Amino acid sequence: MDLFKEKVKQNRQLLKQREKLFIFLLEQENVNSVIPNIEAYTHSIVAFKGNQRVSLSEMFPYAEVIYLNDDMSSQTIQGLFEKQVTDVSSSPIQYGNPLTLLVAIHPKIEPFLVNDSILNRIHNSQNFLSYSLLHSKDYIYPFFIHENHDFMYNYQPKKKRIAILLDWFFGHGDVAAVYSQIKHFIQTHQKNYKIDLITRGGPLRLLNDLFPNCRVYVHFDSFFIYEAITKCNIYENVYFLNTRLDNPPHLHLVDMVSRSLGLSEPVSHQMEEIDLPPLPEAIQLKVEKLKQHSKPLIGIQFHTQDPQRCWDQKNISDFIKECEQKSLIVINLTPQKGLPQSVVDLSSLSVSQLFALIKQLDILVGIDSVCGHIAGVVGTPSLTIWGGGTPLASGSNPYVSYRPASNNYSVYTDSGDAKDIPSTLIFHRMMQILKKDIRLTPERITIQQTQKMVGVEKVGGSSK
Incomplete structure (x- = not known):
């Protein structure tokens, strides 16, 4: 995806559709009961120490000011956001320790566009200083103080x-x-x-x-x-x-x-058996039953959210047909449409459960995505089809390699299009790996090895 073009497109959308803003005032001690009700609708929340209604109303004149009392219910906030309540208090309330929340509702706009726009205006106003963080159960929000605050601010971080x-x-x-x-x-x-x-x-x-x-x-x-x-x-x-x-x-x-993380050298990349989240019992029994056929278990992942990295449907179909002809057991690991019934579908597992499953496979064949990286840390051989990048780098990030950590053979093409890597080649390389004609090792693959094309093949070039 062209991130610059996408950013321009979304910025235009932001200009056309202004977010709905609310300024909530409340007692700071009530924030933990209020935040979850707001989070049900949005995570675009910015906190301010004290009553900052005047300053924020000047910056965001279209924001609706809401005074929350101790009895304000979740139904009231729900009704406010869903336009079912019109009698929420807009009359000032005196608070002992006030807190102000600036909240944005933006159902059709990317959150980061709205959030960047809001924080940019706050920073440019020079009225506020970054003070701390507001933690809810699962989220972290920015927390500001007014530049002319009337209390002592301790900049020393909390220890431990x-x-x-x-x-x-x-x-x-x-x-x-x-x-x-x-x-x-x-x-x-x-x-x-x-x-x-x-x-x-x-x-x-x-x-x-x-x-x-x-x-x-x-x-x-x-x-x-x-x-x-x-x-x-x-x-x-x-x-x-x-x-x-x-x-x-x-x-x-x-x-x-x-x-x-301050390490002089990376520690071993390999996960220990005890660290693998367990498979559901029914899935584990199914895998053990598949193993009884004494045929290699082939895990596949050919689809991800980035279309540049996906393998095309024709190559996928041809690859699976070749597996069927050899009576190999193919297991699909992530959601993928259009697969034949012969493929065992275990795509409903959570990502963490894939670790224990992939460890039991004979090989993982797929694109540059999560399953290949899991294979690289659980000791399963992997064969990676690269689209939108190479084992060494990508166009948008030219100095970082995302190749699986170990036991990996990679195939890429100068065109950057995964469909140019034929299914016949991938099937042949897979069989070579299964038969140990191509030997992969559990040691961590270094950047120098990838630069020297060790275990890397370019379509149209030669295997090394």
Whole structure:
């Protein structure tokens, strides 16, 4: 996807459709009961210490001001957002310790566009200073104070609490690839610190499943939030895990994350059996029954949300036909339309449950996506079909390799189109791997090996 064109398109949409804004005033001690009711409709929430109605109304004159009393129910807030309540108090209420919430409703606009626009206006006003963070059960929101605040502000961070902050682009596959690095960091620091994991949102459930002893939060969806988190008075230190490099040296994602966590060298990438979230009993029994056929179990993933990386339907159909002719057992791991009935569909599993399943496969054949990264850390051989990038890098991120951590053979094409990688070639390479004619190893694949084309093949070139 062309991110620049998409951003321009969405900015135009933002100009055409103004978000609906509310300014809520309430007692700060009531915020934990109010926030969940608002979160049912939006996560575009910005907090301000004190009563900031005047300043915010000047900045956002079209915002509706709402005074919340102690008896305000969830039904009242629901009715307000759904335009079913018109008698909510707009008369001032005297609060002992007031808190102001700026809330945006934007059903047809990307949240980060609205959030960036709001925070940009707040910063440009020069009326407010980034103060802290507002934590709800699962989310983190920016928290400001007025520049002319009348209380002592302690900039010293609270001790014994640190955070691992995942960057904007971190996905499920990235979490799988660097799991062992994060686990090692947590084990090293958890005796002395409470550790929070903070993400944009996608990997929330996976992080909760893999790291049950940590609190996992989704951050306010805006680029501005990174500075707010790293400079807030909540955490003694924030470790930012970046997935992007603009200049050399060329690194693998595992190298980048281990450095960001302060490790001199990456620890072993391999997951231990005890760390694998269990499969549902019925699925485990089904897998064991499939194994009784004494045929290789072939896991596949040919579709993801990025169309550039997907394999086309003709190649998929031809590949499965060749597997059927050899009586191989093909297991589909993620949602995919148009697959024949001979394919065993286990795509309803959560991402965390895929770890235990993929470990039991003989090989994983798929595109550059989460299942390949899982295979790389559980010890299962993988064959990757690259579209929209190469094992070494992508056009938008030219100095970072996202190749699976180990046991991987990769095929790519200069055209950048996965459909140009024929099914006959992929099937042949798969059989070579299964027969050990192509030998893959469990050792971590280094960036130098990928640069030297070890286990990498370009369509039209030669295998090395």
